[in-house]
Structures are given as C-alpha cells and as structure tokens.
Amino acid sequence: MNTLLKNSTIEIKSPEEVEKMRVAGALAAEQLEMIEEFIVPGVSTAELDRICHEFTVKQQHATPAPLNYNGFPKSICTSVNHVVCHGIPSEDKILKSGDIINIDVTPLKDGFHGDSSKTFLVGKPTVLAERLVSVCQECLYRGIRTVRPGSRLGDIGHAIQTHAERHRFSVVREYCGHGIGRIFHDEPQVLHYGKPGTGSELKPGMTFTIEPMINAGKKEVRLLPDNWTVVTKDHKLTAQWEHTILVTETGYEILTHRSDDTIARCA
Numbered sequence: 092m093n094t095l096l097k098n099s100t101i102e103i104k105s106p107e108e109v110e111k112m113r114v115a116g117a118l119a120a121e122q123l124e125m126i127e128e129f130i131v132p133g134v135s136t137a138e139l140d141r142i143c144h145e146f147t148v149k150q151q152h153a154t155p156a157p158l159n160y161n162g163f164p165k166s167i168c169t170s171v172n173h174v175v176c177h178g179i180p181s182e183d184k185i186l187k188s189g190d191i192i193n194i195d196v197t198p199l200k201d202g203f204h205g206d207s208s209k210t211f212l213v214g215k216p217t218v219l220a221e222r223l224v225s226v227c228q229e230c231l232y233r234g235i236r237t238v239r240p241g242s243r244l245g246d247i248g249h250a251i252q253t254h255a256e257r258h259r260f261s262v263v264r265e266y267c268g269h270g271i272g273r274i275f276h277d278e279p280q281v282l283h284y285g286k287p288g289t290g291s292e293l294k295p296g297m298t299f300t301i302e303p304m305i306n307a308g309k310k311e312v313r314l315l316p317d318n319w320t321v322v323t324k325d326h327k328l329t330a331q332w333e334h335t336i337l338v339t340e341t342g343y344e345i346l347t348h349r350s351d352d353t354i355a356r357c358a
C-alpha cells in the first residue's frame with residue numbers, strides 16, 4: 092500500500108476524544124494498582140478475573156472489553172510463566188511462589204478503551220524472572236521515549252529490539268501494539284522490532300499501545316488448541332508490559348500511567 096494512504100488511516104483524536112481516552116486509561120491504571128495485593132501464592136487466575144470484573148463494573152461503571160471480544164470468555168487476560176499473552180483465567184490455575192503473571196486489562200468507558208498490562212512477580216522470584224521482567228519493562232519505556240511528532244513507528248520497534256537482544260532475550264513477532272480509541276484494535280500495527288526511520292510518521296493526537304512480549308529463550312510461539320493461549324515454543328519464560336500512549340506536541344503522554352511507573356507520565 093502507498094505510504095501516504097497508509098498514514099492517512101491513522102486516526103487523530105480531537106481534544107474531546109483525548110479527554111475520554113485519559114479517563115479510560117486512568118481506569119486501566121487503577122485496575123492494575125488495585126489487583127496487586129491479591130497476586131499471592133495460592134490464588135487462582137479465575138479469582139483475579141472475578142475481582143477485576145467486579146471492580147470494573149461496580150466501582151468504575153465501565154465495561155471489561157475483553158469479555159466476549161471475538162469470543163474471549165473472561166474479563167482480563169492472565170498469562171503465567173511461559174504463556175506469552177491471552178491466557179484465559181481458570182479455577183485450575185493456582186499461582187505459586189516464583190511464578191510471573193501478566194495481567195492485561197482493557198476497560199471501556201464512555202465509548203473509549205484504555206489498554207494496559209503489567210507482569211507481576213509472585214512470592215520470591217528467581218534471578219532470571221526478575222531480570223526478564225525488568226528488561227521487558229525497560230523495553231516498553233525505551234519504546235515510549237522515542238515517541239514524539241516526526242518520529243516513526245520503526246523507531247519504537249528498534250529501541251525495543253535493541254534493548255532486548257542486548258540482554259540476549261528475544262522479541263515475539265506475531266503480536267504487536269495497536270491503534271486504540273473507540274476501536275479496541277485499530278490501525279496502526281506497532282511492531283516491537285524494526286529499523287529506525289521506517290514506518291508511519293507520528294503526529295499529535297495519535298493514540299496507540301506499545302506492548303512488547305520478550306522471551307527468555309527463542310522468539311517462536313505456539314497457539315494452544317483453545318485458540319487463545321499463546322505459549323513460547325521452547326516453554327521458557329516470557330514477560331509483557333503495555334501502556335496506551337498519546338502523541339503530544341512535545342512528545343508523549345502515558346494515558347495508563349500508574350504510581351509504580353518509573354518513567355515520567357509526559358514528555
């Protein structure tokens with residue numbers, strides 16, 4: 092497709108739409124802050140799903156967008172250890188000390204989505220788990236720091252890939268970040284690998300997610316027969332962190348910024 096044409100399909104939000112994205116983003120952040128104390132050895136992922144569902148609906152007066160999205164059966168994704176993404180909460184999946192779990196939440200409020208995820212350490216982490224999880228978070232932050240008017244999508248992917256591979260980890264290719272707004276998964280695709288100076292140019296008012304999935308072993312993944320759960324082919328550990336980002340006149344704004352984030356909300 093022609094580059095000009097492709098660029099023109101990335102929506103620019105109006106100030107009113109941006110304000111609604113801020114509200115939805117803040118709800119996603121609040122959910123990840125709320126759930127932290129429940130992530131302990133012995134809890135099931137189904138219980139974490141119930142807590143998030145109730146909180147979203149009863150406290151936030153929002154809708155969990157994952158529920159029934161393309162047939163997804165639960166309100167959040169819970170991806171443990173070698174599960175890359177889209178893990179389905181289950182009564183049978185009980186967390187134990189040393190596990191890592193990504194919780195991915197997407198509240199829908201007043202017509203707009205806020206999409207964010209964080210990988211939590213359960214009990215006492217292994218040295219590898221701690222390293223993988225923090226390098227993955229750094230990958231997200233390095234991707235975010237490239238965001239400003241005039242930079243390109245390839246700059247984000249390059250920053251992420253370079254950092255992951257410097258640590259001898261690998262970047263999952265099959266899943267990517269995405270434009271977001273009234274539509275959960277919109278244009279553009281935000282790849283977590285790539286070359287600087289390539290891809291669509293960023294403009295103020297664009298909103299999209301960055302959500303690197305970083306593997307301790309090889310980059311290849313496999314889809315389980317439930318047609319949702321994505322696992323690493325080599326069954327080694329994998330981590331993911333996700334924020335919803337707004338391109339501003341001067342840089343970026345993290346719409347899903349939390350109190351535990353170690354990057355500035357705006358630049």
Ligand code: MF3
Pocket residue numbers: 156157158160161163167168177195196197206300302333
């Ligand atoms: N929140 C996921 C993302 O970051 C998408 C989950 S889709 C679901 O894009 F159906 F699995 F919930």
Ligand code: CO
Pocket residue numbers: 206268269300302333
């Ligand atoms: Co997303």
Ligand code: CO
Pocket residue numbers: 195196197206207208302333
């Ligand atoms: Co998500």
